[in-house]
Amino acid sequence: MTERLIILDRDGVINEDSDEYIKTLDEWIPIPGSLEAIGKLSSAGWEVVVATNQSGIGRGLYSxxxxxxxxxxxxxxxxxxGGQIAGxxxxxHTPDQKCDCRKPKDGMFREIAARYGRERLDGVPMVGDSLRDLQAGMPLGCQPYLVLTGKGAVTFLKGAHDGSELPPGTRVRVSLAAVAQELCS
Structure with missing residues (x-):
């Protein structure tokens, strides 16, 4: 069991996001500094796992x-x-399929916990750019990090204006590179 596990959302954290979905390999464009950040985390002994909603598959937009x-x-x-992805x-699924794995539900996080022989993920950093990313890790005790890339700035500003709150203890950072810098210092 690794003690240094980190869970990353994909679109908006590692690569550019789009309201039209990332449907092709050409549309998959890394956010500046994200690849180096994953390398930094891996080199410092963090096991990097990605947890991502990909409803474009269920919508028939890509395979x-x-x-x-x-x-x-x-x-x-x-x-x-020096970067590695452990999983x-x-x-x-689409939202109307009512699965238990689509964030903000915690199904993917329960699967990750089981893979590492844990019931909970207490203190495990979860890095996302949307409220649902952060909410998915909360029932298992993840430490939420909101990055301002992707939809993160809108998520942060929306919460300030409409009264919706980020999960307790959420750390807001400019990018995955900033999260990696903090965790590897």
Whole structure:
């Protein structure tokens, strides 16, 4: 069991996000500094896991094979920085399918905990750019980090204006690179 586990959302944290979905390998574009951040985390002994909603699969916008090609590209691009991905967990369902794995539900996080022989993920950093990313890790005790990349700035500003609150103890950082800097210092 690793003590240094970190869970990352994908779109908006590692790569650019789009309201039109990331449907092709050409649309999968790393956020500046994210690849180096994963390398920094891996080199410092963190086991990096990705947990991502991918409803574009359920909507028929792209295939599971296309998504896997994006993840292979990620693995290729982080390798020169010493980066490794220990696992990718994804939900292919649309919201109306009412699954238990689509964030903000905690199904993917329960699966990650089981893989590491844990009942809970107390203190495990969960890095996301949306409220649902952070909410998914809360029942298992994750430490939420909101990054301002992707939809993160809108998530942060919306919470300030409409009274919705980020989960207790949420740490707000400018990017995944800033999170890696903090955790590796």
């Amino acid at each position: 599971v094979e296309t998504m896997h090609a994006m993840h292979r590209r990620l693995i290729e691009l982080i390798a020169p920085f 990718v967990y994804y939900c292919p």
